[in-house]
Amino acid sequence: MANSVKIFDTTLRDGTQGEGVSLSVEDKLKIAQKLDALGVHYIEGGWPGSNGKDIEFFHRVKELKLAHAKVTAFGSTRRKDTKAEDDPNLNKILESGVKVATIFGKSWDFHVHKAIQTTLEENLAMIYDSVRFLKNSGLEVIYDAEHFFDGYKNNPDYALQTIRQAEAAGADWIVLCDTNGGSLPGEIGDIVAEVVREVSRPIGIHAHNDCELGVANSLAAVAAGARQVQGTINGYGERCGNANLCSVIPNLQLKMGFSCIADEQLAALTPVARYVSEIANMHMPVGQPFVGNAAFAHKGGIHVSAILRHPKTYEHIAPELVGNKQRVLVSELAGQSNLIVKAEELKLDFDKNNPKVKSVIERVKELEHQGYQFEGADASLELLLREALEGLEEVFTLESFKIIVEKSAGRAVVTEAIVKVKVHGETMFTAAEGNGPVNALDVALRKALMPYYPDIQQVHLTDYKVRVFDEKDTTAAKVRVLIETADLETSWNTVGVSENIIEASWNALADSIRYALIGRTRVEHKEQQPERLGLVNH
Numbered sequence: 364m365a366n367s368v369k370i371f372d373t374t375l376r377d378g379t380q381g382e383g384v385s386l387s388v389e390d391k392l393k394i395a396q397k398l399d400a401l402g403v404h405y406i407e408g409g410w411p412g413s414n415g416k417d418i419e420f421f422h423r424v425k426e427l428k429l430a431h432a433k434v435t436a437f438g439s440t441r442r443k444d445t446k447a448e449d450d451p452n453l454n455k456i457l458e459s460g461v462k463v464a465t466i467f468g469k470s471w472d473f474h475v476h477k478a479i480q481t482t483l484e485e486n487l488a489m490i491y492d493s494v495r496f497l498k499n500s501g502l503e504v505i506y507d508a509e510h511f512f513d514g515y516k517n518n519p520d521y522a523l524q525t526i527r528q529a530e531a532a533g534a535d536w537i538v539l540c541d542t543n544g545g546s547l548p549g550e551i552g553d554i555v556a557e558v559v560r561e562v563s564r565p566i567g568i569h570a571h572n573d574c575e576l577g578v579a580n581s582l583a584a585v586a587a588g589a590r591q592v593q594g595t596i597n598g599y600g601e602r603c604g605n606a607n608l609c610s611v612i613p614n615l616q617l618k619m620g621f622s623c624i625a626d627e628q629l630a631a632l633t634p635v636a637r638y639v640s641e642i643a644n645m646h647m648p649v650g651q652p653f654v655g656n657a658a659f660a661h662k663g664g665i666h667v668s669a670i671l672r673h674p675k676t677y678e679h680i681a682p683e684l685v686g687n688k689q690r691v692l693v694s695e696l697a698g699q700s701n702l703i704v705k706a707e708e709l710k711l712d713f714d715k716n717n718p719k720v721k722s723v724i725e726r727v728k729e730l731e732h733q734g735y736q737f738e739g740a741d742a743s744l745e746l747l748l749r750e751a752l753e754g755l756e757e758v759f760t761l762e763s764f765k766i767i768v769e770k771s772a773g774r775a776v777v778t779e780a781i782v783k784v785k786v787h788g789e790t791m792f793t794a795a796e797g798n799g800p801v802n803a804l805d806v807a808l809r810k811a812l813m814p815y816y817p818d819i820q821q822v823h824l825t826d827y828k829v830r831v832f833d834e835k836d837t838t839a840a841k842v843r844v845l846i847e848t849a850d851l852e853t854s855w856n857t858v859g860v861s862e863n864i865i866e867a868s869w870n871a872l873a874d875s876i877r878y879a880l881i882g883r884t885r886v887e888h889k890e891q892q893p894e895r896l897g898l899v900n901h
């Protein structure tokens with residue numbers, strides 16, 4: 364189909380060349396299944412001539428019976444001055460059992476001289492022999508013309524000769540690579556258009572992101588006639604990464620009218636992006652286009668007011684098309700619309716005419732001015748709203764706490780907390796040791812509450828973050844503590860602020876325990892009301 368573009372995913376090969384990305388065979392197999400379900404056409408699983416892990420991957424991936432994607436193994440052209448049939452790297456591709464091979468060869472005369480240190484003629488022969496050998500072995504061959512754009516800019520005749528060798532040897536695809544990621548979209552478009560005129564085989568693009576143009580260059584190549592895009596999930600890859608398929612695919616499909624994957628598969632893009640980031644243990648930027656947590660998050664009061672009237676006012680597409688969702692944040696930049704949406708999520712009766720709206724907004728703004736941050740502390744915000752609207756039962760009140768940290772030479776540090784709280788009219792006085800002051804406070808507080816609230820045993824702190832702010836004014840420096848707490852079903856976040864780190868921690872901890880005890884609403888699990896959240900009629 365003229366308007367269809369094949370997606371070639373190289374997360375498992377070029378993606379793992381990114382700093383910090385390391386995938387086990389199990390990880391690669393799990394990701395391969397997700398990519399297959401997403402509908403990509405090719406999955407480049409690794410380089411069998413490089414390491415045993417990749418050999419094992421190709422062995423085991425056969426058992427997965429992928430429904431859609433073709434698995435391809437990567438390698439280079441034969442080494443100089445050897446025969447293709449004797450080349451261990453090419454033979455490992457055959458032994459891997461794949462039906463598709465992807466090999467790269469040199470297009471840039473400078474690289475031929477400097478990197479592989481051979482003659483221009485020998486490089487042409489390396490390309491021809493290697494592609495021919497794989498074709499004679501019955502494989503589909505994708506030829507990656509490494510550094511094609513730099514090569515073409517330096518010596519267009521030679522760059523074209525290299526890909527003509529691949530064409531003559533029967534390559535099924537010729538993929539032009541912006542290996543150093545230094546080209547601009549205009550250059551890419553012009554050169555791809557020229558190659559499409561010159562070469563009979565279908566053309567692909569493999570762009571790196573060194574100028575933050577990996578996606579733009581891929582789109583420019585497609586506009587100029589390329590019909591395969593190579594890239595990675597979340598843009599992982601060597602140096603600054605590869606073209607990010609999580610942006611390439613929706614742009615091609617939703618903006619440029621090309622067909623890549625089915626609409627239902629596109630709607631799985633966000634979960635796949637997050638899954639891969641989890642498995643790769645790579646932090647996902649909140650502002651990542653299309654799939655990031657903040658890609659459709661609205662913070663400014665003006666924006667929220669407008670999206671309630673029509674989501675298109677501040678959303679370029681309906682988030683559901685890529686499996687993401689609209690979010691509304693509450694902060695000092697909020698107006699009444701933000702709080703109304705939040706209150707609706709919490710099923711609180713809180714409409715525009717409620718006289719308390721203004722005072723709650725003022726309270727949020729005042730606390731944010733003091734250093735609170737409710738964006739990352741949904742549970743503290745919920746407590747604040749509930750307190751303002753419904754009044755909250757006092758599950759406990761603090762009378763005092765004391766912390767003792769003792770370090771003797773040659774012995775481990777011992778931390779002990781003593782807590783005095785009033786619970787149901789009775790003063791509870793407990794002490795506990797912990798591996799640090801916050802842990803000791805947490806254990807002592809839960810010990811005090813246990814006789815009245817035995818379920819508190821299932822509640823645990825899972826994350827603790829401290830941030831110092833007002834650094835310039837050191838005498839008044841404050842700390843903000845964010846605590847994440849979880850029980851068997853869900854997790855929630857609370858915030859505390861003080862000039863004293865222990866007091867800030869206590870504030871966040873007390874909120875987290877109050878939230879656990881006051882029958883929280885589990886915001887994440889609640890069904891939202893589409894009409895009010897502006898999710899309809901995009």
Ligand SMILES: CC(=O)SCCNC(=O)CCNC(=O)[C@H](O)C(C)(C)COP(=O)(O)OP(=O)(O)OC[C@H]1O[C@@H](n2cnc3c(N)ncnc32)[C@H](O)[C@@H]1OP(=O)(O)O
Pocket residue numbers: 377380410412413414439440441442443467468469478479480489509542601
């Ligand atoms: C643009 C890209 O992303 S290309 C992919 C880059 N990825 C990787 O390199 C990851 C996997 N690599 C590896 O495991 C190893 O580098 C191996 C197994 C491939 C090779 O290891 P070694 O034999 O130890 O060589 P080394 O790592 O130094 O690689 C350079 C060799 O490859 C040769 N080479 C580089 N590109 C090519 C090519 N397109 N065709 C043929 N040979 C090539 C070089 O000439 C050099 O060989 P020489 O020393 O005989 O001249």
Ligand SMILES: CC(=O)C(=O)O
Pocket residue numbers: 377467507508509510540541542569571
């Ligand atoms: C082939 C490849 O990974 C590149 O040229 O960047």
